[in-house]
Amino acid sequence: MAEVIRMPLLSDTMTEGVIAEWHKKVGDTVKADDVIAEVETDKATMEVMGYVEGTLLYIGVEKGKAAKVNGIIAIVGKPGEDYSSLLEGEGKKDAAAPAPAAAAPAPAPQAAPAAAAPADDAATKEALKNATVIRMPLLSDTMTEGKIVAWNKKVGDVVKGDDVLAEVETDKATMEVMGYADGTLLYIGVKEGEAAKVNGIIAIVGKAGTNVDAILAAEGAAPAPAASSAAAPSQNGTPAPAPDQAPAATATSTDGRVKASPLAKKLAEEKGIDISQVPGSGDGGRIIKKDVDSYVPAAKAAPAAQSGTAPAAPAFVPAGQEGFKDIPLTKMRQTIARRLSESKFNAPHFYLKIDVNMDKAIEARKSINEISPVKISFNDMVIKASAMALRQHPAVNSSWMGDFIRENQHIHIGSAVAIEEGLIVPVIRFADQKTLSQIASDAKGLYDKAKNKKLQPQEFSGNTFSVSNLGMLGIDEFTAIINPPDSAILAVGNIVETAIVEKGQIKTANIMKLTLSCDHRSVDGAVGARFLATLKGFLENPVTMLV
Numbered sequence: 001m002a003e004v005i006r007m008p009l010l011s012d013t014m015t016e017g018v019i020a021e022w023h024k025k026v027g028d029t030v031k032a033d034d035v036i037a038e039v040e041t042d043k044a045t046m047e048v049m050g051y052v053e054g055t056l057l058y059i060g061v062e063k064g065k066a067a068k069v070n071g072i073i074a075i076v077g078k079p080g081e082d083y084s085s086l087l088e089g090e091g092k093k094d095a096a097a098p099a100p101a102a103a104a105p106a107p108a109p110q111a112a113p114a115a116a117a118p119a120d121d122a123a124t125k126e127a128l129k130n131a132t133v134i135r136m137p138l139l140s141d142t143m144t145e146g147k148i149v150a151w152n153k154k155v156g157d158v159v160k161g162d163d164v165l166a167e168v169e170t171d172k173a174t175m176e177v178m179g180y181a182d183g184t185l186l187y188i189g190v191k192e193g194e195a196a197k198v199n200g201i202i203a204i205v206g207k208a209g210t211n212v213d214a215i216l217a218a219e220g221a222a223p224a225p226a227a228s229s230a231a232a233p234s235q236n237g238t239p240a241p242a243p244d245q246a247p248a249a250t251a252t253s254t255d256g257r258v259k260a261s262p263l264a265k266k267l268a269e270e271k272g273i274d275i276s277q278v279p280g281s282g283d284g285g286r287i288i289k290k291d292v293d294s295y296v297p298a299a300k301a302a303p304a305a306q307s308g309t310a311p312a313a314p315a316f317v318p319a320g321q322e323g324f325k326d327i328p329l330t331k332m333r334q335t336i337a338r339r340l341s342e343s344k345f346n347a348p349h350f351y352l353k354i355d356v357n358m359d360k361a362i363e364a365r366k367s368i369n370e371i372s373p374v375k376i377s378f379n380d381m382v383i384k385a386s387a388m389a390l391r392q393h394p395a396v397n398s399s400w401m402g403d404f405i406r407e408n409q410h411i412h413i414g415s416a417v418a419i420e421e422g423l424i425v426p427v428i429r430f431a432d433q434k435t436l437s438q439i440a441s442d443a444k445g446l447y448d449k450a451k452n453k454k455l456q457p458q459e460f461s462g463n464t465f466s467v468s469n470l471g472m473l474g475i476d477e478f479t480a481i482i483n484p485p486d487s488a489i490l491a492v493g494n495i496v497e498t499a500i501v502e503k504g505q506i507k508t509a510n511i512m513k514l515t516l517s518c519d520h521r522s523v524d525g526a527v528g529a530r531f532l533a534t535l536k537g538f539l540e541n542p543v544t545m546l547v
Helices: 084-095 120-130 210-220 262-272 289-293 331-346 359-369 378-390 436-451 523-540 542-546
Strands: 001-007 016-022 035-040 045-049 054-059 066-068 072-077 130-137 145-151 164-168 175-179 183-188 196-197 201-206 349-355 398-400 405-407 414-416 415-420 422-424 466-470 489-503 507-520
Touching: 001 016, 035 072, 072 084, 084 120, 120 130, 120 210, 130 210, 145 331, 164 201, 175 359, 183 210, 201 210, 262 289, 331 422, 349 523, 359 378, 359 507, 359 523, 359 542, 378 414, 378 436, 378 466, 378 489, 378 523, 378 542, 398 422, 489 523, 507 523, 523 542
Parallel strands: 414 466, 466 489
Antiparallel strands: 001 072, 016 035, 016 066, 035 045, 054 072, 130 201, 145 164, 145 196, 164 175, 183 201, 349 507, 398 405, 415 422, 489 507
């Protein structure tokens, strides 16, 4: 069945998007990861993928024109397939949104049969006339799936077009998702804490009583399964034992044997515990697993010292048992792993290191902060110096594009920030044109947003060069992995008082170590070295940054 591609929600304030460019034309074969168009929003221009495979049958918005969020921009299906019913249903919904019936109860998805019936085209067409499918939107340029953090509505609730249906965690931030449809929430396809692929069905909104199963069958999606019971009953109707506890023994010992479950005996043997010394809390005093886990042997009286023999040390008994904790990967951590692995293994890194005397920078910062409206950090000074050096060495401000090198004329500096979920790189735009106080103000605002998970896509994308600073954590020197699509990243170490030799005299100076990681495909060694020399000059004589 043909599938609709809708205008995705690309920012929290977006209501429509303008098609800046189509990368496919009607009749072209498209794959799930193909970029089909570029969309200009109120914040940035971003790529849109269809996440479906087939032939591009229909383009609904011409280049240069706009479409509302969730509006149809394209249809993909089999060659020659009739897709008119999809457009008819959309037209009727636009003409008059169905009024939700207050008295009619909303069908619960749990009541649907376990196996979806084969798709009925007539039933599907009729259902789509009265309902809108809400799909997982593309909320960042690197997003492939989103995790539902919370649902703000439940099945049966009446919703409006501007209601926030859910909060979705992407690889970059947690954002609100609106359905842009009026009606009753008929179906929730993804539970809280679970993920859905971009363009996957997460909900259906429409007229109460609409045949949701027909839509799901046509999409190949199964209704939400009913929650399973906590304990499965046995054949005689009594609850089955928990999986980590052995079944209780029914026979009692009359020959002096210790009554213990097989699991308890095995665990006691592994721990070196005398099972006969463990008090049992099971039926009839039977020893079970938790008794062994909580058993602490009583201190034994020290044996009388024998002539010429030292007393034996008491046997070691571990206080606990071996264990581990599996930590599920967040979307951000998965993306960090994927993108930096691609960078490290695809881009041939090389590293250039240099020592910078920060004595004058320390004095200058102290004087600047006496008059600056915001506090200037050393990292702010590094960002400013890097931006000015990039202006003199544009080859470092470039991106490797596969079959060509893109030399960026604007300078947007990404400044890496460590947050609980991983690492994110807010971007300070046009850093070479801003004063130190403007950079400090921008940086502080972006860092606060990052830590509160409030960054928007345009605030963490578009970097042309990156800075990673671990000096405040006491790290003297390190190397950083290039942050795509940049060709270089600067690793900044701690400022350390160091003995140096100057004109034959030993003196101390405050030295900061910088390491530049370069992509050798687009930046040569000599180019990177000249960039570092210029950067060093700005930091060692900060007044030159004010000229």
